[in-house]
Amino acid sequence: MKDQDVTIELSQRQIFLGGYLTWLQSDQLARDLAALSLPGAGALSLNLAGVMDMDTIGAWQVQQFIQRCRKQGYDVQLESLAESFEALFHLIHDHEKFSLEAAPKSDPWLTRVGKGCFSGMAQSRDYFAFVGQLWYELCHWIKRPRLIRWPAIAYAIELDGYSAIPIVALLSFLIGVVLAYQIGVQLRNYGANIYVVDLLGISVLREFAPLLTAIILAGRTGSAHTAQIGTMKLNEELDALHTFGLSPNSLIVLPKILALAVALPLLTILSEVFSIFGGMIMSNGMLGITFTEFLKRFGANVTFTTYLVGLIKTPVFAVLIASIGCFQGYRVTNSAESVGRHTTMSVVQGIFMIIVADAAFSILYTLLDI
Amino acid sequence: MSTEIAIQIDDLTTGYGEKTVHEHLNLSVYRGEVLALVGGSGCGKTTLLRAILNLIKPMAGSIQVFGESFSHQPLENELSILKRWGVLFQTGALFSGLTVLDNTCFPLRELTDLPESLIQEIAMLKISMAEFPLDSVYKYPSELSGGMLKRAALARAIVMDPKILFLDEPTAGLDPNAASKLDDLINRLQKSLHLTILVVTHDLDTLWRVADRVAFLGDKRVLAVDSMQALLRHSAPLIVEYFSNSRADAYRELA
Numbered sequence: 001m002k003d004q005d006v007t008i009e010l011s012q013r014q015i016f017l018g019g020y021l022t023w024l025q026s027d028q029l030a031r032d033l034a035a036l037s038l039p040g041a042g043a044l045s046l047n048l049a050g051v052m053d054m055d056t057i058g059a060w061q062v063q064q065f066i067q068r069c070r071k072q073g074y075d076v077q078l079e080s081l082a083e084s085f086e087a088l089f090h091l092i093h094d095h096e097k098f099s100l101e102a103a104p105k106s107d108p109w110l111t112r113v114g115k116g117c118f119s120g121m122a123q124s125r126d127y128f129a130f131v132g133q134l135w136y137e138l139c140h141w142i143k144r145p146r147l148i149r150w151p152a153i154a155y156a157i158e159l160d161g162y163s164a165i166p167i168v169a170l171l172s173f174l175i176g177v178v179l180a181y182q183i184g185v186q187l188r189n190y191g192a193n194i195y196v197v198d199l200l201g202i203s204v205l206r207e208f209a210p211l212l213t214a215i216i217l218a219g220r221t222g223s224a225h226t227a228q229i230g231t232m233k234l235n236e237e238l239d240a241l242h243t244f245g246l247s248p249n250s251l252i253v254l255p256k257i258l259a260l261a262v263a264l265p266l267l268t269i270l271s272e273v274f275s276i277f278g279g280m281i282m283s284n285g286m287l288g289i290t291f292t293e294f295l296k297r298f299g300a301n302v303t304f305t306t307y308l309v310g311l312i313k314t315p316v317f318a319v320l321i322a323s324i325g326c327f328q329g330y331r332v333t334n335s336a337e338s339v340g341r342h343t344t345m346s347v348v349q350g351i352f353m354i355i356v357a358d359a360a361f362s363i364l365y366t367l368l369d370i
Numbered sequence: 371m372s373t374e375i376a377i378q379i380d381d382l383t384t385g386y387g388e389k390t391v392h393e394h395l396n397l398s399v400y401r402g403e404v405l406a407l408v409g410g411s412g413c414g415k416t417t418l419l420r421a422i423l424n425l426i427k428p429m430a431g432s433i434q435v436f437g438e439s440f441s442h443q444p445l446e447n448e449l450s451i452l453k454r455w456g457v458l459f460q461t462g463a464l465f466s467g468l469t470v471l472d473n474t475c476f477p478l479r480e481l482t483d484l485p486e487s488l489i490q491e492i493a494m495l496k497i498s499m500a501e502f503p504l505d506s507v508y509k510y511p512s513e514l515s516g517g518m519l520k521r522a523a524l525a526r527a528i529v530m531d532p533k534i535l536f537l538d539e540p541t542a543g544l545d546p547n548a549a550s551k552l553d554d555l556i557n558r559l560q561k562s563l564h565l566t567i568l569v570v571t572h573d574l575d576t577l578w579r580v581a582d583r584v585a586f587l588g589d590k591r592v593l594a595v596d597s598m599q600a601l602l603r604h605s606a607p608l609i610v611e612y613f614s615n616s617r618a619d620a621y622r623e624l625a
Contacts, residue, residue: 023482023531030488055531056563057484057492087562095498104508334512335466 007050008032013043018050021058029058033065041073049080059088063096123331130327134257137250152255153262160221160256161263165270167220168213172271175212176204176278184286193287197294200279201302205310209271211358214317217264218350222325225256226346229329230339238330257322264318265311272310309370313361320353374401375437376534376566377422382431384414384421390429391417393590399534404560404567405595406577409587410612415570416460418587419538422568423457435534456527460538462519464511470497470522471507477530493529500525501555517548521555528559535560537569541576553579574621586612 004020006028015036021029038044046066066076081089107115141148183199229252232238238248276298283289328346332338377399384392391414399405407415420426422433424440432439436454464473474493478484484492497507502521511519520540527535540556541549553576560567560580571577577584577598585595588608594601602613 023478023484026482026484026488056495057488057531060492060495061488084564087564091499091562092495095495098494098498098504101505101508335510337467 004053006032008036010036010038013039014045014047016047016050017062018048018052020052021054021062023055023057026057026061029061033061038069038072038074042075043077044069044074045077045079047079048082048085051082051085054085054088056088056092059085059092063089063092126331127324127327130330131323134249134254134323137247137254141250141254147250149251149255152251153259156256156259157263160217160224160260161267164217164220164263164267168216168267168271169274171216172209172212172274173278175208176200176275176280177282179203179208179275180279180282181286184283188287193283193289194293194297196279196283196287196289197297198301200283201276201298202306204275204279205272205302205306207310207358209275210268210310210313210317211354212275213264213268213271214314214321214354215351217260217267217318218321218354219347221260222321222346222350223343225322225325226329226332226343227339229253229326230332230342233330233332234334234339253323253326256326257319260318260322261315264321265314268311268314272307305370309365313358316357316361317354320357321350324350324353375399376401376435377568378432378434378437379422380432380434382418382421382433383429384417384426385429390590392421395431395591397585397592397595399566399568401533401566402564403582404556404569404580406581406584407568407570407587408572408577408584408612410608413587414590415587416538419536419568419570423455423536454532455534455536456530456532457536458520458523458527458538458540460542462511462523464519464523464526466511469508469510470502470514470525473511473522474507474525474529477526481530493525496529497522497525499559500528501551516543517545517552520544520552524552524555524559528563528565531563532565534566534568537567537571539571539573540569541571541573546575549573550575556580578621 004024006021006025007017007019009016019025046062048062066078069076078089106112180196180200183196184193187193187195187199229238229248232248232252241248241251280289280291280294283294284291325346328342328349332342375398377397379395379397382392382395383390395418397418407418409415417426421428422435424433464470465476468476471490471493474497475489478489478492482489494504494507498504500521502518502525506514506518511522514522524540537556541552544552556567556569557580559565567580569576569580581598583595584598584601586593586601586604586606586609588606593606593609594604596604601609604610
């Protein structure tokens with residue numbers, strides 16, 4: 001704004017400061033005040049008659065300027081200050097005696113590493129304690145089945161399972177297509193086209209479908225659990241439940257875990273169907289294997305054990321996803337940022353634990369010769 | 371108090387979906403005055419505040435702040451209006467991930483090009499003006515008590531030197547002592563910073579001690595705008611009902 005400038009003039013021992021002294025002009029004001037070549041020590045008057053507008057920032061800069069001059073031995077007097085700005089100077093004068101302490105320093109890196117290790121260990125301990133508590137409350141449910149919250153479980157199945165059907169089906173279909181294509185390109189070189197059925201069937205049923213579905217749900221449902229419980233904690237809703245003598249674990253967490261333990265196997269079956277369907281279409285188009293040929297070989301060479309071996313893993317994945325999601329929700333503390341951080345952690349740890357569990361299953365199956 | 375108008379609301383209709391909250395509401399706020407908005411719960415005080423702040427779009431009518439309206443404005447003009455007001459939200463609305471000092475610095479850092487040292491000085495000055503304890507500026511909002519939270523939020527609201535300050539239930543949830551101190555603080559700041567204040571409140575103390583005029587909301591419009599003394603003599607049934615309780619009677623005897 002060219003028409004809203006700071007005007008400054010020095011004549012003998014008088015400084016005429018005028019114009020607009022607001023935050024918009026603070027750069028200019030600082031430059032102009034610094035560029036002033038002051039005469040030798042003695043009396044100096046600062047005339048503010050020409051000030052059109054002034055805010056705290058302008059007044060603060062003028063005040064600081066006066067103090068600098070006083071330190072250099074000038075005797076500065078304010079003159080012709082408009083009445084409306086006088087109160088501002090008084091206010092600043094009353095409050096200028098603050099000292100800005102340095103911000104609390106963060107720890108050196110070695111300390112941070114140590115603290116990180118301990119908090120990581122504490123977190124695993126808390127997680128096991130949480131799982132233990134869940135078992136305890138689950139036993140309560142089993143002992144007194146009328147406590148089981150069927151509506152909550154059914155609602156969670158609808159929310160986490162039923163509404164995930166389209167996305168799981170679509171992604172599985174695409175993965176089936178991609179897998180069949182990649183396998184087909186290699187097999188075609190050897191004229192071993194028909195083996196695409198075995199490879200596809202076994203890999204999808206044993207690994208791809210359970211893992212893919214679990215990972216989709218870790219991103220979709222685990223994060224939702226964390227955000228929901230975290231926000232409830234910030235709103236003191238969990239505390240409200242406690243004061244009624246109700247446990248959030250049995251009211252909110254257990255239904256979610258049980259619902260996912262039901263929904264994830266069902267979604268995995270859906271995912272298997274759509275992956276194989278995608279693979280069938282690709283095999284038909286690229287390798288010339290008709291649907292009947294495909295299904296015939298599939299029925300003969302892919303055993304029921306393969307199907308079970310894949311499916312048995314999924315309730316374990318479900319419990320991991322839902323319990324980690326809810327656990328991270330409980331760990332949210334007092335800020336919106338914390339909700340975000342724990343939601344991220346819930347997804348990352350969920351996927352991590354799924355893969356660890358999958359590896360453990362592989363070892364177990366090898367030992368059992370399956 | 372001047373006759374210059376700070377906020378002019380003409381024929382305002384607001385609502386959510388089919389339901390209207392205000393119909394053909396008119397209100398003027400003069401520059402330099404403290405206008406209080408009162409009315410029963412659910413009469414749309416906060417909705418009116420949100421409409422003035424451009425947080426909800428009115429269904430009809432116009433709201434002008436210093437002669438400028440938000441509708442059909444280019445973005446730069448909108449920003450220049452925004453910089454003229456500060457808001458103290460009911461629960462503080464401090465950013466939970468930032469310390470009190472960073473919360474107060476935040477508008478300066480985002481909206482101005484000032485050097486960091488000056489920003490921190492100005493923020494400390496405002497925190498001191500809001501009478502927030504200076505040794506707690508590195509605390510996070512979750513570590514503060516209700517009274518401190520309001521003061522920190524007030525410091526952030528005045529950090530840009532607003533011309534208009536909006537206060538949404540400033541004394542709600544404070545003990546009488548803290549509430550009374552906050553009233554005094556608002557009075558002092560209003561005088562030294564030449565603020566125009568629009569305050570939504572239920573607090574009779576605030577109405578008597580801080581407000582120059584009181585606007586009573588009811589039946590989807592402003593039923594009366596007057597001083598507290600005059601409002602108590604008003605004959606509209608809603609107003610009579612609002613002020614006829616034992617708490618208000620104590621003031622009636624004093625008045």
